Amino acid sequence: MSIYADYNGTSQLKDSVKEYLIQRLDGPFGNPNAIHSIGNQIKDAYEKCRVHCAQMLGAEPHQVIFNSGSSEGISQVFYSHIARSNCNKRILTSKIEHSAIRNACKTLEKLGFQVDHLETDSNGKVKIPTSKEGYCIAALMAANNETGVIQDYEEFAKWCESTNTPYFCDTTQLIGKTKFNFKESNLDFAILSAHKIGALGGCGILLVKKPEKLKPIIFGGGQEYSLRGGTQNYIGVECLTVALQDILKCEKKFSDLEIRKQKFxxxxxxxIPEAIIIGEAVKRLPNTTLLSVPGIHGQALQIELESRDIFVTTSSACSDNEPETSAVLKSMGIKDDVGRSVVRISVDCDATEKDYSEISAAIIKAHKTLKKIKIS
Ligand SMILES: Cc1ncc(COP(=O)(O)O)c(C=O)c1O
Structure with a gap:
């Protein structure tokens, strides 16, 4: 049996979603914006999904904007909303953000914005500022996709409030892996992608505290309160709702998963005494281990594991086939001997002790083989 351990990349479909989808394929299908009864039926179900999602995420229904996923939510807020707003043209962010945020910031820089970066420590924790300066927007992710390190995002939200800075929190990796409540966290913007929580790709949510101030990036026929045009991906949204309902069951398993991960x-x-667990000293997602075995390329270990039907990933960017230390790890001051040697093991909340022991046995065997080959 193969083991899929790349849940931070994309999750497998949850069984509940699979079952829902199979029966859903019998229909009805129709345009939710149509005035006939099939359209109405679909629209009613779609709006019920909005209410359920809002409840599960601690938001109001009108604060839930369904879209294609996290990258779209980021693009809408940065490119459509912030780029056109009348603000001090200053952005505060960190160097550990996902490339979607990093590239949004670079684009705004070209439009004349100044981008300031918060410092990251060697554990991957970003330091909360003490200054009283306000920004046009601040972006600090809740949990990092590579390391799994969880930031003090609720603390940061307090700082943002004290400086009148709208807070965009990339919650893509956090939601579904720890408890989350939009209102209680006091965020201005949060995001999720359905494919990260066991539903279908191409669907997601942008949560917005004050949607009346938001501008659309996709124009259409008035869908999503005129904030996101285009005929709704209603089946995607229905599946997303089923997956979110399932996450509540997952939440009960997080502490057990954490124990299994520690043991692993x-x-x-x-x-492997030289093995390093990145971010080990701080709070991380219960499903994520970023392991470095200096002296062995992460890609080599990944390929060895794949030959044993275990699917992990590296966190390295590749250029000209030369594995490089990722920008996230560089910002933590991690040197190439460690940074090039990482593999990310990210499992489902149902991962068993047996799964973890198979992964560890495979890593130990692979290490024995690979340590004979030295890297420069
Ligand atoms: C932290 C984080 N933010 C944003 C994204 C972008 O999500 P998507 O590719 O679903 O738009 C990802 C996906 O890997 C992610 O891990």
């Missing part, structure tokens, strides 16, 4: 990491460290 301890097994690896005992067998």
């Amino acid at each position: 990491e301890n097994t690896i460290k005992a067998a």
Whole structure:
């Protein structure tokens, strides 16, 4: 049996979603904006999904904008909303953000914005500022996709409020892996992608505290309160709602998963003393381990594991086939000998002790083979 351990990349479909989808394929299908009864039926179900999603995420229904996923939410807020707003043209962010945020900031820089970066420490934690300067927007992710390190985002939200800075929190990796409540966290913007939580790709949510101030990036026929045009991806939204309902069941399993993960990491460290768990000293997502075995390329380990039907990923960017230390790890001051040697193991909340012990056994075997090949 193969083990899929790339849940931070994309999750597998949840069984509940699969079952829902199979019966849903019998219909009805129709345009939710049509005035006939099929359209009405679909629109009613769609609006019920909005209410359910809002409840599960701690938001009001009108604060839920369905879209194609996190990258679209980021683009809408940065490119359509912030780029055109009458603000001080200053953005505060960190160097550990996902490339969607990093590239949005670069684009705004070309439009005349100044982008300031918060410092990251060697554990991957971003330092909360103490200054009283306000920004046009601040973007600090809740949990990092590579390391799984969880930021003090609620603390940062307090700082943002004290400086009148709207806070965009990339919650793509956090939602579904720890408890989350939009209102209680006091965020201005949050995002999710359905394919990260066991539903279908091409669907997601942008949560907005004050949607009346938001500008659309996709124009259409008035859908999503005229904030996101285009005929609604209603089946995607229905599946997303089913997956979100399932996440509540997952939440009960997080503490057990954390224990299994710890045991797994301890097994690896005992067998491979030079192994490093990135961000080990701080709070991380219960499903994520970023492991570095200096002296062995992350890609080589990934390929070895794949030959044993275990699917992990590296967190390295590749250029000209030369594995490089990722920007996130560089910002943590991690040197190439460690940064090029990472593999990310990110599992589902149902991952068992057996799954973890198969992964650790495979890593230990692969290490024995690969350590004979030295890298420069
Ligand atoms: C932290 C984070 N933000 C944003 C994204 C972008 O999500 P999507 O590709 O679904 O738009 C991802 C996806 O990997 C992510 O991990």
